Amino acid sequence: MTDPRKSGHIDEPEGTRPPVWRRSKRDLANVVWISFLTASVATMVFFAMVDPEVLSGHNTLGWHISRQTGYAFGFFGLWLLTGITSFLSVYLVRTERRARDFPAVHGQASAHAAPDDSADPDRRDP
């Protein structure tokens, strides 16, 4: 069906454009995905050095865990850590403007007038 000679769709109206994601959605996707990738690499490096079985029983709570549980907890623990890091970085970058407009600094009540991220220059959606 792809040969324009046969398909006859050559004048088909265009209308197949994907929409642009909202700022908040892009931020969320970046935080989740990038922290996932870095956590995967960190898990590999960490468990190449440390055998979870060695940690088992030697922690404060005296938990005994299998290797598989250790790997899984390690991965999700690291993901949580990288996730928090990503989130805070994005949050700080996105709220920079708002913090600068804080009334205590400029003596103007602009912070109330600026809902959420409307001061963001990269914001694409109205």
Added chain:
Amino acid sequence: MNPTATPAGQPPESFYVAHQKIYAREVQGRFARLRNLAVVALLGIYYVLPWINWGGRQAVLFDLPERKFYVFGITFWPQDFFYMAWLLIIAALSLFFVTAIAGRLWCGYACPQTVWTEAFMWMERLTEGTHSRRRKLDQAPWSTEKLLRKGAKQFLWVGFALWTGITFVGFFSPARELFGRIATFSLGPWETFWCLFYGFATYGNAGFLREQVCKYMCPYARFQSAMFDKDTLVISYDAGRGEPRGGRKRKMDHRAAGMGDCIDCNMCVQVCPTGIDIRQGLQIECIACAACIDICDSVMDRMSYDRGLIRYTSDHAMREKRPLKMLRTRTIIYGALLLVLLAGFAFSIGVRTPLRLDAIRDRNTLYRELAGGDIENAFSLKLLNLDTRSHTYVLQLDAPEGMRLEIDSSGLTLESGEVRRIPVRVLTPRDALSAAGIDITFTVRAEGSPGMEASAESRFLGPPPGR
């Protein structure tokens, strides 16, 4: 989650026309065939590899529960982490090298995101038809046919995603046994979890997110420009040849009428999975899938114009009409570095001795003075047979004259993969001691395997001489 939904009442953003869903037009042609080949080959490797045995064991198995990696007859241990780090560096550098030469070749043909998306799109086409039929189906009210087609698609997608997840776990836990446990419903909780987790990730990334991953989430897509230069091979529209664009009659002499070769049919836009118009120049969204080349070539054929209005070329080559320049400082440096790293890797794998020896001093006493006037140090040796077969080893001590080694255990035969702690004592007459600390070396050799030896250094401690 529907990532493509636009909030109601919002005007389209920038020049992109917001729509509910992508219905990219199917393409055939040289590059589409090439990509299909890459998809079949890569997916084939992925799904078949866990089932191939090598020397009585799964050929490629990253045995996490046992903490051993088997790769075609070579066994890697956590101690071999160095090789993995090295491999990762090689992989990263290869990516730089390929990107500098040919742009986002990786994205177009080899990225798992592309490959699985393509596979999911095949299943979509199989059940719901071509892009125009899919659009009609989505707009139509629910009917038995719609239900059947959509149900069939979901069935294929979910099944394929699950199988992908199981295969993934099969790389980490022996695949045949894993499958046996699935068949008897006795899969462990973590195995079940990871099968579902990876299956779900595949379904989400390849079924729904698709090119959105490339556009918004992929770090490589963002820093690619750092690896590009004006001689990098990219997919470009030859504006000098195509403009001014416009519709025309097939037989007309467009050159005489002052028109370029582009007939403004918008096919290149319709096939683009990321929804960009390549005629506006190289854009960060372009994943180099070459769909626009294929479709434009077929349009050119139909118009009896030369192919290649959209083609693989470099900025310099197109502007200055000169041949591609592959050899440049950047590519030469990347290439040379890559060669050195690869050669070093091959060499170190080649001379790698599957034997390891560690010497640990007894922590409780520094030394003991024996009744006969001898000084004794105790050590614990850790011997690791990393080979795929068992070996019998001989232990030796390299130390000054008069020092001797006493071993409690006899018969140092270790099975493949066996680790053994061997308590040993080193003795020397007090008079022979020339200093309070003397460096000594333990060496272990495999009987009947010349060259297979490992050594460990330690220190013999005694009272200061002359006391």
